[in-house]
Amino acid sequence: MAVLDIRDLSVSYATPRGALKALRDVTMKVPEGKITGIVGESGCGKSTLISAIIRLMAPNAKVGSGEVRFKGEDLLSRSEAEMRALRGTEISMVFQDPMQTHNPVLTVGRQMIDIQYRDKLSKADKRKRATEMLALVGIPDPQARLNQYPFEFSGGMRQRIAIAMALMAKPSLLIADEPTTALDATLEVQIIKRLRELQDEIGCSILFISHHLGVIAELCDEVVVMYAGEVVESGTVRDVFHNPAHPYTRALLECDPGHIKVRTRNLPTIPGNIPDLVSLPTGCIFADRCDVRYDACGARPVMATASSGHQAACHLIAEKEPA
Amino acid sequence: MSALLQIRDVFVRFRLRGGIFSSVGTIDAVTGVSLDIEEGKTYGIVGESGSGKTTLARAVAGLHHASEGSILYRGQELRDLPEAEFRELRREIVMMFQDPIGSLSPRLTIKSLITEPFRIQGMGDRDLDTEAKRLLTMVGLPAEFAARYPYQISGGQARRVGVARALALDPKLLIADEPTAGLDVSIQGEMLNLLARLQDEMGLAIMIITHNLNVVRHITDTVGIMYMGKLVEEGPTEEVFARPQHPYTLALLAANPEPDPDAQLMRVELSGEPPSILRRPKGCEFHTRCPFVQPRCSTDVPVWTAAGEGAHRCHFPEIWTREEAVAS
Incomplete structure (x- = not known):
């Protein structure tokens, strides 16, 4: 059973310009005793997702729909007192900045x-x-x-x-929000190794948030790729990193200079910017920046199975999928 | 021809202010660094927090005082140069700071920000609208951005504005402090590509300060690795990546996890943390963390030794560059 099971979670922030839809229909799991990584760039909704899980949301945040099931029970319907009893005992967290x-x-x-x-x-x-x-x-x-x-x-x-x-x-679940980002590389590897050992000893599940693909590849069992408030791909690290199914994941991996061994003065990039989350495009959220977009991308894709346990929200996968 | 910038045995010392009762001491943030930067080339300085890399850069830009040594720019001594004379030189030696948004005044428009160098250098009589347009085009931003304020642009765009402002006066040497820190990988490449293109177009020499080896690999010609205020290794970039001579360089290279779960890990793990520069270890300053440490390392200070096209500061590079040592 999954320790954490999030289903169709949508969260928005009230802003003067209108509702900023920070998370839309996010579905993901942290299986028992596993390390699940969430990878995504600025503005992908990683932080909003964590704050929704531990229910420490900004005052202008609003959960539109969905469930956050922790050991089978929906946290969103718990009282504040019940949540407080849970935090630090059943669910605990490591934050980004160790200095503060x-x-x-x-x-x-x-x-x-x-x-x-x-x-x-x-x-x-x-x-x-x-x-x-x-x-x-x-x-x-x-x-x-x-x-x-x-x-x-x-x-x-x-x-x-x-x-x-x-x-x-x-705790049953440890949430680590970019715990190594503020550290130097040689210390980062020490902490990652230690986290892995501790997880073996204590047997907790870990939700590990990072924008660093290399760290995710090394530490995690499963990975969820987020883009502009949506989950675009999920699966085992091996499947996702070796056979990325979503064009965004593919582009992100190509951009990682750790991947590029031959010296080049022209590094790959993903042209364009993330869409405005107040007035969202109607179709696929990545279509604007995607190099393989086609007619179908005007409609929003659903999660389709690329291989067993490996899913991506792309029309190209849905097309290949046997009916 | 001699190098555009010649740094020789530079020390940067800060006075340490204690409490009322404690004595006042000094700390050496940079201890005896020498390096050359050639015209039109890129030199990358790599090091972790506290290694003195930013202090060194700021000393070159005249923002810190070098206590000893010499910093020659086109043969002219920059150390102890009066501020009035340094000001003239700031047309040619420019610095790009780390925090892109923080280094832009929130009250000024992008146009006033990128044309500020003209006003400071007494060239405010130029057609600043045309200059602003030229600079924005140069860094790949639309001309309409001139009227915007810093809070209206993204982090990546703010970096471009930083580049436009630094290059406004057509400098010869650009000092870029962590030009990609805090940028997402998808736009990190844009920044590096932009610097590479402008270097080719303007014949600019660049000194890049970074802790990210991946950045250095693609954009620099020469790389220097700093540890506790000293260079521990220097060489042509490809050479250093292929055949590192100093164990610290190897550890840095190995501490760069690859985005591949099955990557063959050549993990050289360092024990402990960098020592305080107030209590520098005896002998080789890296010996407290070195996985290949030998008895001699804790007593004798290693000297700067040429090897191939580069140089390093290690007593026993042969111990661990042997293949079996690396593979184990």
């Missing part, structure tokens, strides 16, 4: 003990657990470092502490 996640005026130990406020343990036991968690994420000499303040740790260390805190309650 922690309280600067409290020691790391104090913060790690404080977040265990729900547990009826002695303070010494809580401290012991904090020490164990720090050791688990690879911080040397954890006992002593609990007495230090966030500024005494480097960015990579702070992100490890954030991960330790997020995993403290052994």
Whole structure:
């Protein structure tokens, strides 16, 4: 069973120009014990999707339709109190900026003990657990470092502490929003390796958001590609990266300079801009920038199966699909 | 012919201000960097946070004072040059800053922003409408953009405005600090292609500062790798990518995950984090993280050693460039 099962979720923001349709009919899953990646560029709706899952939405956001099922139950119908009980215990999150996640005026130990406020343990036991968690994420000499303040740790260390805190309650789902973007490449690989090991040890499911294709390829089991508020492709990383079915995924992979081994002074790009999400085009959302568009693209495509477990929202796939 | 820009043994030192009771010290952000940038060529400086790459760039642009060494532009010493004289040179040496929107004043139109260099350099009597149109066309933006304000354009377009403004006076040397940071991959290529095209058209020399090796690979002729304020390796770009000499270069190359789940990973993992530049390790400054560390590395400082067409700062490049060491 999927830990997280999102069905036809639509979210819009009220703006002076009208409703900005940030998410439209998003359907995706995070299977039990797996790492699912969401990849997409600025404005694709990644952040809106996370805020809808944990129900920490901007005041002008409105869920139009859909379900966010967590372990079979729809989170959208829960009360605020029920959501609060869920956050940090069942679902926890690691944010992008490790420099601003922690309280600067409290020691790391104090913060790690404080977040265990729900547990009826002695303070010494809580401290012991904090020490164990720090050791688990690879911080040397954890006992002593609990007495230090966030500024005494480097960015990579702070992100490890954030991960330790997020995993403290052994959540079923960890949401990681670009956790390595602010880190240097050599530290990024350390964190990714550690996340993979922790997932094996703790057995939680991870929803990992990134714009970095290489990181997704290395860490995730499955991947969901988003563009301008829609899911355009989903499947195992192997299927999606080796046989991209949607022209956007294909173009995105081609643009990644990590892919291009031969030196060139003319790098591939995707010409054009993402469409205006207030007044959307009627047909396929990517048609404007697509190099294989044809007559059918004037109508909105539905998700079609490219191969078992691998889907894409493109008319070309639907055409090839056996009736 | 000598190089357009010659940097020799440059140190940039900052005074460290402590609290009321602590003593005042200094930190060396750049420690003895030497490099040449030829006319019409691109030099990429690669390094991670705190490696001193931006400090070095700002010293060349006259925004930081170099404490020691020499920075020669066409044979003229830039270090200790009075600001009034440096101002003249800013027609020829221009800097493009990292934050594209933040470096554009929100109150000025795109036209005033890109023609500002003319006014600053006392050339405000030119037909600024025509100049604005020429510059926008040059960077591939529609002429109507002249009337817009920075908040009305996207991040990628703001970068183009940054390029137009930097190149307004037809400079000889462009210093670009992280020109693609924060851009999506689909438009990152546009920016690099634009720089490459303008370089060909204008014969511009470019110094690119970046932490992204993928950017360097395609656009630069020469690359220098910085670690803790020093160059640890330098060479022709293709050479450095094919046969890195310093283990830090290898680790950087390997830390660049490929968009392929089955990619053969040549992972060189570094342990720990970069040491503080206040407490520099003895010997080779990389030895605390080097996976191939030898006893000698913690005592002897490696010297700058020529190898092939490049040079490096490593005692034992032969240890790990042997194929079996790399493959294991």
